[in-house]
Amino acid sequence: MNQFVPRITAVGSYTPERRLTNADLERMVETDDEWIVQRTGIRERRISAPEEYTSHLCIEAVKDLVNRYGAVLDDVDLLIVSTSTPDFTFPSTASLVQAHFGIPQTLAFDLSAACAGFIYSLHTARSMLASGLHRKALVIGADALSKITDYTDRTTCILFGDGAGAVLLERDAEGAEASWLASTFGSDGTGGVHLYRTGIASSLNGVPVNAGGKLVQNGREVYKFAVQTVPKGVAELLKQAGLSSGSVDWFIPHSANLRIIESVCERTGIPLEKTLHTIEHFGNTSAATIPLALHQGIKQGLLKEGDKVLMYGFGGGFVHGGLLLKWKEPLSKR
Ligand SMILES: CC(C)(COP(=O)(O)OP(=O)(O)OC[C@H]1O[C@@H](n2cnc3c(N)ncnc32)[C@H](O)[C@@H]1OP(=O)(O)O)[C@@H](O)C(=O)NCCC(=O)NCCS
Known part of the structure; x- marks a missing residue:
């Protein structure tokens, strides 16, 4: 373990355009802006379009990562999507992302650990890179919670929104300090x-x-x-x-x-x-x-x-x- 030191080499993110504000929620359930802000600190959330699912959020976050850092995905050999809202039980969201980018040879899977999913995924990817068995990992945390939120339940619908974030993990230079x-x-x-x-x-x-x-x-x-x-x-x-x-x-x-x-x-x-x-x-x-x-x-x-x-x-x-x-x-x- 740890003969290879992985480091984050690129980061990207995406949130859908549509905003759902506290004022919007006031028109949907019995609640008010003051209660929501005082109890949660939330003022607005982003909501995916009707046909926009978690895989689409992931793809946009990865495109952002590629655009910002000029990252190359062809040699990604590990792709993990942490999500509680996969488009399907199978194929995995990771498989849909792999297909979109045409990544030729990668171990792709979804990881279910709810809101701790990104940390679980980063730890998993980091361990697999450190072992030397993998070289380059795309790790994505994404959820379209609006798709599973009950908008008649005021105790939950005020909390949740949609978004995705992605990081690329690669081997650091030989002899690099562990981070x-x-x-x-x-x-x-x-x-x-x-x-x-x-x-x-x-x-x-x-x-x-x-x-x-x-x-x-x-x-x-x-x-x-x-x-x-x-x-x-x-x-x-x-x-x-x-x-x-x-x-x-x-x-x-x-x-x-x-x-x-x-x-x-x-x-x-x-x-x-x-x-x-x-x-x-x-x-x-x-x-x-x-x-x-x-x-x-x-x-x-x-x-x-x-x-x-x-x-x-x-x-x-x-x-x-x-x-x-x-x-x-x-x-x-x-
Ligand atoms: C959801 C949460 C904000 C509710 O706050 P709370 O202080 O626990 O509120 P309660 O559930 O005790 O409800 C207090 C009162 O507010 C009411 N209430 C609940 N939701 C409301 C809303 N959106 N607007 C106005 N009133 C509301 C309740 O009906 C209750 O009324 P009552 O006293 O007349 O019965 C809070 O419990 C919380 O944030 N929990 C953690 C949730 C979380 O983070 N989940 C994800 C983790 S990954």
């Missing part, structure tokens, strides 16, 4: 019943479920899980790396709710000003929130070579996971 400082992961399947979308089973941990394919959530339980679990995970990452919270330059938590982010910051000692999130304008885009925020930070020129970047995802499962890296500027940034 992956720490990682931690966990899951608690007993929490599954608090955040789910029905598949082909009709009960979950003994509890009957029938949501007609829509997302179901017990917001309070999810909130509790997040604010209890993430600070412990952050502490574990810092301990592994021998760092204090003060040495984190950028914290990229999953953008689920601004109140959760504030609580995690308070509990970990990481200042809110050091977080990169997309909650205000994109809402919760599940697997896409972390790469979207990462890309936003890069485009704004905030991330600098050598910065300590801590990313943490959490969500349905329950699952959670974090990575701490020493930032290396993506190559040939434009």
Whole structure:
């Protein structure tokens, strides 16, 4: 392990054009802008067009990556899409992306880890590159949550939106310093019943479920899980790396709710000003929130070579996971 050091060499993202504002939601369910902003920090979300699915969001994010960095995809030999809203159960969304770009020879699959999906995928790709068995990976976090959101349920429809973020991972130069400082992961399947979308089973941990394919959530339980679990995970990452919270330059938590982010910051000692999130304008885009925020930070020129970047995802499962890296500027940034 680790004889090959992978690094991020290109980043891209995409969000659909259509905005769904809090004012729009006021016309759809009994809610108001003040309640939504006060409880979640969300002002608007992006909603995919009727025939625009997760694979399309992924393709646009990858096109953005190619346009910005001049990345070549022909030799990608690993393609992972983390999503909870695949166009189909099979073929995988990754297969649809592979077909669109005509990538000739790649292991392509979807990874299901809800809102922690991007972190799980990045860790998986990084490990497969470090082993030497793969050389170049496209890792995408994408979700079209509007397709599974019940727009008559005011407790959930205010939260979710659509988007995609993609990174290219390649072997670094021989002898390059490792930039992956720490990682931690966990899951608690007993929490599954608090955040789910029905598949082909009709009960979950003994509890009957029938949501007609829509997302179901017990917001309070999810909130509790997040604010209890993430600070412990952050502490574990810092301990592994021998760092204090003060040495984190950028914290990229999953953008689920601004109140959760504030609580995690308070509990970990990481200042809110050091977080990169997309909650205000994109809402919760599940697997896409972390790469979207990462890309936003890069485009704004905030991330600098050598910065300590801590990313943490959490969500349905329950699952959670974090990575701490020493930032290396993506190559040939434009
Ligand atoms: C969803 C969430 C914002 C709800 O906030 P909350 O403070 O827990 O609110 P509650 O569910 O306790 O509801 C409080 C009241 O507001 C009402 N309410 C719920 N949604 C509302 C809305 N959109 N507008 C106005 N009122 C609303 C409830 O009906 C309840 O009214 P009642 O007291 O008369 O019964 C919050 O629980 C949350 O963010 N949880 C985490 C969700 C999450 O991040 N999920 C994804 C994780 S990956």
